[in-house]
Amino acid sequence: MTTTASLSVCIIGAGSSGMAAAKALAARGVAFEGFEIGSDIGGMWRYENDNGLSSAYRSLHIDTSRGNLGYPDHPIPSTYPDFLSHEEVLEWLESYAQRFDLKRHFRFGCKVEQVAPADDGSWCVRLADGSERRFRAVIVANGHLWDPRVASFAGRFDGEQLHAHHYRTAAPFAGQNVLVVGIGNSAVDIAVDVCKSARRTFLSTRRSAWIMPKYIMGIPVDRWSGFFARKLHLPTPVSRTLVRWLAVLAVGDQRRFGVPRPQHAIWREHTTLSQELLPYCGHGWIRMKPNVQELRGTQVAFDDGSVETIDAIILATGYRTSFPFLDPQLFQVNEDIPALYRRMAPPQLPGLYFLGLVQPVGPTIPLVEVQSRWLSALLGGAMHLPPAATQSREIDRHAQGVRARYVGTARYALEVDARSYARQLLQDMQRGEASV
Numbered sequence: 001m002t003t004t005a006s007l008s009v010c011i012i013g014a015g016s017s018g019m020a021a022a023k024a025l026a027a028r029g030v031a032f033e034g035f036e037i038g039s040d041i042g043g044m045w046r047y048e049n050d051n052g053l054s055s056a057y058r059s060l061h062i063d064t065s066r067g068n069l070g071y072p073d074h075p076i077p078s079t080y081p082d083f084l085s086h087e088e089v090l091e092w093l094e095s096y097a098q099r100f101d102l103k104r105h106f107r108f109g110c111k112v113e114q115v116a117p118a119d120d121g122s123w124c125v126r127l128a129d130g131s132e133r134r135f136r137a138v139i140v141a142n143g144h145l146w147d148p149r150v151a152s153f154a155g156r157f158d159g160e161q162l163h164a165h166h167y168r169t170a171a172p173f174a175g176q177n178v179l180v181v182g183i184g185n186s187a188v189d190i191a192v193d194v195c196k197s198a199r200r201t202f203l204s205t206r207r208s209a210w211i212m213p214k215y216i217m218g219i220p221v222d223r224w225s226g227f228f229a230r231k232l233h234l235p236t237p238v239s240r241t242l243v244r245w246l247a248v249l250a251v252g253d254q255r256r257f258g259v260p261r262p263q264h265a266i267w268r269e270h271t272t273l274s275q276e277l278l279p280y281c282g283h284g285w286i287r288m289k290p291n292v293q294e295l296r297g298t299q300v301a302f303d304d305g306s307v308e309t310i311d312a313i314i315l316a317t318g319y320r321t322s323f324p325f326l327d328p329q330l331f332q333v334n335e336d337i338p339a340l341y342r343r344m345a346p347p348q349l350p351g352l353y354f355l356g357l358v359q360p361v362g363p364t365i366p367l368v369e370v371q372s373r374w375l376s377a378l379l380g381g382a383m384h385l386p387p388a389a390t391q392s393r394e395i396d397r398h399a400q401g402v403r404a405r406y407v408g409t410a411r412y413a414l415e416v417d418a419r420s421y422a423r424q425l426l427q428d429m430q431r432g433e434a435s436v
Helices: 016-028 086-099 185-195 221-231 236-251 277-282 365-379 388-405 418-431
Strands: 009-012 032-036 106-108 112-117 123-127 132-135 137-140 155-157 160-163 177-181 200-204 286-289 292-297 299-302 307-309 312-315 352-354 359-361 415-417
Touching: 009 016, 009 112, 009 132, 016 032, 016 086, 016 365, 123 137, 177 185, 177 307, 185 200, 185 277, 185 286, 221 236, 277 286, 359 418, 365 418, 415 418
Parallel strands: 009 032, 009 137, 032 106, 137 352, 155 292, 160 312, 177 200, 177 312, 200 286, 359 415
Antiparallel strands: 112 123, 123 132, 292 299, 299 307
């Protein structure tokens, strides 16, 4: 008879998080099997991925510079540019999978239909072909940037309206009046992409954002942040404020270009990185607008009383965190801060773990690698979790910190400070025991 302890571990998803989990489990000798709905690895970084879930557009480049992006044991070679395209990120991920022989652990073209707890403490995974498998643990690594959150506005719009998830190139919008809603990195990238061939391009934002260039004095902006944080040991709010002043010296006050300054401090949000937005606004190629008040057929009215004729609206309004294979009564996020110990483990569901369900101030990929090693230590028996009550106290403390520090919107529900969070996980592994 098969005991729960003798069962292997399941990984759902073969993107950058799934690859990191596979490598960490294999290194510790933990038996596992992975499932990926698409035909190959890469997740969102595989442009036009046949899993239907990638949000990558043709001009997409990552916002973390090369030196800060890679896994510790597989850095990105200096032959790559400072900021990699989606093709280059995928190429690097493929070299990682090949180096550590990770693909053989995954079944591709294999959709997970349901994940549910069994009475004996194991987890039952049902696949699309109707087969079922039992695992001692399940690592959910399906990503959180694929299920569009669509804004709702009063009125009716007669033109084309799509979410940024479905945007690929600017070609369909040539010669049109285009409104992009949002001011995150995707919104700004798309507005810059579209404005070169559109008749007029507008960018609408409710509360604006701090706009930072990708380079300051020829150096990637995250290297400046790293210098202040790691070399000078300054706390994140101080280091980010210093970088903001450097940016003002380098490019000027963003209000000079028509981009409002947000009311909150820069360390309370994710900055928007763009080397091109401010110059394009300065040239009039992109025109800033406040929040949409009402849709009027072929026109859009804004909160400042202005009205513009619009042919197409692109909603860069973020994503919902979804797990279609989990019963919502079992676990769901609901736009709020997830109740996960160390951002990975739901206390009342032992054996279920979420990987990459974070939105860090700092690079995501190396942080997920630390998460993966933490999970492999736990599943390999080198570390154990505290009681559920202790886990719940840690969750509450984290939630209070997020609400006190960051802007109170759904966008920041997954927020962590990469530096302090990674330190926390590493200390857990060193002690062999996670705590509050």
